[in-house]
Amino acid sequence: MSPRTPSDLAVARHGWVQAVAGVLAALIVMGIVAGLGLWAAGAADLPDGAFPRVVAATVVTAVGGTIELSGNAGALARSAAGLTVIPLSVTLAGALVLAAGFLRPLRHRAVAGGPELAGWAARIAVVWLLALLGLALGARQTFAVDLGNGTLGDIGDLFGLAPKVGFRTDVALTLFFGVLWLAGVLVLALLVSRGAPLPGRLLRFQESVRPAAYAMVMLLLAYVVLGVVVTLVVAVTRGHSAQSLAVILLGLPNLVWLALTLGLGATWTGRVQGPFGLPMPHVLDEVLRSKEISTLNLGTLADHDGRVWWLVAVDAVLLLAAAFVLAARSPARMRAWQHALHMAVALALTVLMICLVGRIDAHYGLSLLGVGDLGGGLSGDLFLKPKVWTALGLAVLWGLVTGFLGALLARPVRRRRGKTEKEWDT
Numbered sequence: 001m002s003p004r005t006p007s008d009l010a011v012a013r014h015g016w017v018q019a020v021a022g023v024l025a026a027l028i029v030m031g032i033v034a035g036l037g038l039w040a041a042g043a044a045d046l047p048d049g050a051f052p053r054v055v056a057a058t059v060v061t062a063v064g065g066t067i068e069l070s071g072n073a074g075a076l077a078r079s080a081a082g083l084t085v086i087p088l089s090v091t092l093a094g095a096l097v098l099a100a101g102f103l104r105p106l107r108h109r110a111v112a113g114g115p116e117l118a119g120w121a122a123r124i125a126v127v128w129l130l131a132l133l134g135l136a137l138g139a140r141q142t143f144a145v146d147l148g149n150g151t152l153g154d155i156g157d158l159f160g161l162a163p164k165v166g167f168r169t170d171v172a173l174t175l176f177f178g179v180l181w182l183a184g185v186l187v188l189a190l191l192v193s194r195g196a197p198l199p200g201r202l203l204r205f206q207e208s209v210r211p212a213a214y215a216m217v218m219l220l221l222a223y224v225v226l227g228v229v230v231t232l233v234v235a236v237t238r239g240h241s242a243q244s245l246a247v248i249l250l251g252l253p254n255l256v257w258l259a260l261t262l263g264l265g266a267t268w269t270g271r272v273q274g275p276f277g278l279p280m281p282h283v284l285d286e287v288l289r290s291k292e293i294s295t296l297n298l299g300t301l302a303d304h305d306g307r308v309w310w311l312v313a314v315d316a317v318l319l320l321a322a323a324f325v326l327a328a329r330s331p332a333r334m335r336a337w338q339h340a341l342h343m344a345v346a347l348a349l350t351v352l353m354i355c356l357v358g359r360i361d362a363h364y365g366l367s368l369l370g371v372g373d374l375g376g377g378l379s380g381d382l383f384l385k386p387k388v389w390t391a392l393g394l395a396v397l398w399g400l401v402t403g404f405l406g407a408l409l410a411r412p413v414r415r416r417r418g419k420t421e422k423e424w425d426t
Contacts, residue, residue, distance in 0.1 A: 015105075019123040022101025023131055027059065030094040034058040037089065037249030040242045050141045057139035057167060058250075062090035064177030065136065066170040084361040088253035091357075092224065098124075098182070099189035103196050117197075121186050125179060132178045133171065142166030192217050194329075208338075211329035212346035219322040220257065220350070226314070227256035257354045262308070263315035264351070264398055266391035268296040270360070270384035283308070288384070296384070319347070319398060323406020328413045336407035343403025344396045351395040355386040 035055045038044070044051055057067050064086070102124060106117075190196050191213040198206060228248055235244035247255070258268070272288040283305045288294045301308040326346070327339045362382045 015120060015123050018105055019127045022098060023124060023127045025101055026094045026098035027131055029097045030059045030062060030090050031055055033093045033249050034062070034087065034090045037246050040246035040249065048141070053139055053141045056135045057169065058087055058090060060135050060139050060169055060174055061085065062087050062094060063132070064181040065174035066177065067139065067167050068170050084359065086357050087250045088357060089248065089250050092253055095185045098185055102186050102189050103193050106197055107195050125182060128182050129175060129179065132175060136169040136171045136174045140166070140168035188213065207331050208342055211326045212342045214329060215322040215326035216346050216350045218325060219318055222318055223256040223260055224253055227252045254358055258358055259311055260315060261351055261354055261386065261391055262298060262301070263311035264391065264394045265298065266394055267387045268384055269293055269387065270296055271381060273381045319402040320406055323402040324410050326403070327407040327410035336404050339407035340400045340403035343406065344399030347399035348392050348395040351391050352388070355388050355391055358386070360384040
C-alpha cells in the first residue's frame with residue numbers, strides 16, 4: 001500500500017468542512033440569484049410571507065426538483081394547475097459555484113485514485129442531500145385565488161366558495177433528481193477542467209473528451225454573456241429594467257440556449273393562452289399566442305421579425321470559435337476529420353441537454369358548476385417543447401462542418417504544439 005501524501009491527508013482531514021462550505025456557498029448563491037430575480041418580477045409582494053418559500057421552491061426546481069401544484073375550490077368548483085420549468089440562470093449559478101468548490105481541493109494534482117475521488121464526491125453528496133431535504137420540506141405554500149368583481153366573483157360569494165391554489169415539493173423525486181443533477185455537475189467539472197486529476201484508467205480518454213467538453217461549456221457561457229449584453233441594451237434603450245433583471249436572474253439561459261437551437265434550424269412547438277406570457281423577446285409571444293399549436297422556427301419567427309436570421313450568423317461564428325478551441329486544446333497528432341467527429345458528438349449532446357432542460361409546461365384552470373373560467377381570466381396554458389430528432393440531426397451536421405473548419409483554422413497552433421511536444425520528448 002502506498003503511503004498517503006500530505007495532500008491526501010489534508011483532503012481527509014478537512015473534507016467534510018470543505019464539502020459543507022462548497023454546498024452552502026452554492027445554495028447561498030442560488031438563493032440570492034433566485035431571490036433577486038423573483039423580487040424584480042414582483043414576487044416580493046406575495047401574501048402570508050410566502051416569498052422565502054417561493055425562493056426555496058425556485059432553487060429546488062433549478063436542480064431538477066419536482067414541485068406539485070394543488071387546488072381546492074370547494075364542492076361546487078374545481079381548480080387544477082401544473083408547472084414544469086427550470087430557471088436555468090439559478091441552475092447555472094449554482095453549478096459554477098459547486099464545481100469550483102469540488103475542484104478546489106483537487107487542484108495541482110496530476111492523477112487521483114478512483115476511491116479518493118469517490119470519497120470526496122460522496123461527502124459532497126451527503127451534505128447536498130441534507131441541504132436539499134431541508135429546502136424541499138420548506139418549499140410549500142397555499143394561496144387564495146381572488147375571483148374578482150365580475151360574474152365569477154358574484155357566484156363565488158353566493159355559494160361561499162374560496163378557491164385556493166398551492167405548491168409543495170415531491171420530496172422523493174426532488175432528492176432523486178437532485179442527486180442526478182449533482183452527479184452531472186461533478187462529472188462535467190472533472191471533464192472540463194484541465195488541472196483536475198483523473199484516475200489512471202481514464203487518462204486515455206482525456207485527449208478526446210476534455211477538449212470537446214470544455215469547448216461546449218465555453219459555447220454555452222458565451223451565449224449567456226451575449227444574452228446579458230443584449231438584455232442590458234434593451235433595458236437601457238426601451239426601459240423595463242425590472243423585467244430585464246428578472247429575465248437575467250431567472251431564465252436567461254432558457255432563452256439564449258433556445259436561440260442557439262433555433263439558429264441551427266431546429267423546430268419547437270408550443271402555445272400560449274390566457275395570462276401566461278414569455279418575458280422577452282416579444283416575437284416569441286406573438287408566434288406562440290394562438291388557439292392552435294404553433295411552430296417555432298426561423299421561418300415562423302422571420303414572418304414577424306426578419307432580424308432573427310442573425311441567429312444563423314451568430315451560431316456560425318460561435319460554433320467556429322468553439323471548434324477552434326476544441327482543436328487547439330487537442331493533441332497535435334489528431335486529424336481534421338477526428339476533430340469534426342468530436343465536435344459533432346459534443347454539439348449533439350449539448351443540444352440534447354438543451355432540449356431536455358428547456359421544455360416549459362404550465363397550466364391553470366378554474367371551473368365552477370362545470371363551466372370553465374367564466375371570462376374571469378383565471379385559466380391559462382403555456383407549453384414549449386422541441387422536435388428532438390430534427391434538432392440532433394442538424395447539430396451533427398453543423399458539428400461536422402464547423403469541427404472540420406475549426407481544425408483547419410487551428411492548424412498553426414497545433415503545429416507549434418506538436419513541435420513543443422517533440423522537443424520535450426527529445
